[in-house]
Amino acid sequence: MDSVEQPMEGPGDLAPRIIALGTAGGPRWWNVGEPIRRTGIATAVVVGDSFYLVDCGHGVGRRVNEAGLSLRNLRGIFLTHLHSDHTVDLGSLALFGLYELLGRTGDPVRIIGPGNRGVLPPASPRATVPPQPLAPDCPTPGTREMFDLLMRANATDLNDRIIDSLRPSPHELFTASDIEIPAGIGYHPNDSPTPEMEPFEIYRDELVTVTAILVEHPPVAPAFGFRFETAAGSVTFSGDTCYTPNMVRLARDTDLLLHEAIDFDFVEHKYADAANDGDRAARDHHYKSHTSVAGAARVAREAGARQLALHHLVPGTAKPEVWAEAGRHFDGPFFVPDDLDTIALRPALDRVGA
DSSP states (O other): OOOOOOOOOOGGGOOOEEEEEEOBOSSSOOOTTSOOSSOBSEEEEEETTEEEEEOOOTTHHHHHHHTTOOGGGEEEEEOSOOOHHHHTTHHHHHHHTTGGGGGGTTSOEEEEEOOOOOSOOOOOTTOSSOOOOSSTTSSSOOHHHHHHHHHHHTHHHHHHHHHTSOOOOHHHHEEEEEOOOOTTSOOBTTTBSSOSOOOEEEEEOSSOEEEEEEOOBTTBOSOEEEEEEETTEEEEEOOSOSSOHHHHHHTTTOSEEEEEEEOHHHHHHHHTTOOSHHHHHHHHHHHHHOOBHHHHHHHHHHHTOSOEEEEEEESTTOOHHHHGGGGGTOOSOEEOOOTTEEEOSSOHHHHTTO
């Protein structure tokens, strides 16, 4: 594994800094009685004074502060999918960040993520009795609906601040929208969640252009990978996915690919003596929905990515040698960043004379 590198200056000092704010995956704290070393999945793409968040895992607000970033410079939050380990602290950013964003009325932070699934996923074939869904009146809210529901759930707190302290509503400081999947590609959340397709644009400003593609993370759908293009290079995020050609397409010639990885030896150890259908179904999920260390390296290699970093690590407590296998399958610079590490889009050597 290469050491994490500091970014070089780029055009107009706008060379992006990629900060791994949180590097663990899964709806767990992964502390096992010890101080938490890896918090929930979240990454900052920093361009000049501005930054963009990809996912909002547990602890993201604290990590933003520790990274020296100011929420007043946050332009957008991009959610790869709506599993809780990627969204759990979206509400806290809006609630606790209210005071840092007082000057952003009229210039709200964009929240962009998957829309309403529209249909429940099929039940696990291991189910003996059909499970009953939560909130049957609204069982699959998308990003826009989810943000509204989170703010409604905190209306007591927010109305105290709006009425008594004369603070703005979070809806003045944030605006949430759903990603519209291109028509005609054959997408269906259950029957065809990852059709072959080309990346499509979901956001643009003077600093970045963000494109998305559907990735395969059953049963959740839609699930997206994202690519950020800047004047000084590109960074691509897999989100949660098993190996899919769509990710290779999105990551083609990217300067840095951040890809999820799971240790399947951990999965086998954890569920080796699975005695109930719930544990067996959880094991099934990991195999159909996630990527091995070697699989992540395969995506980077086939895409011609210049660098590979593993994150969304499951388990978040694994020793470094578990992830080192990727370096045996990928010839370029390879990193396993800790929380708050920074990675340059390309090795400093590649930029000499550029």
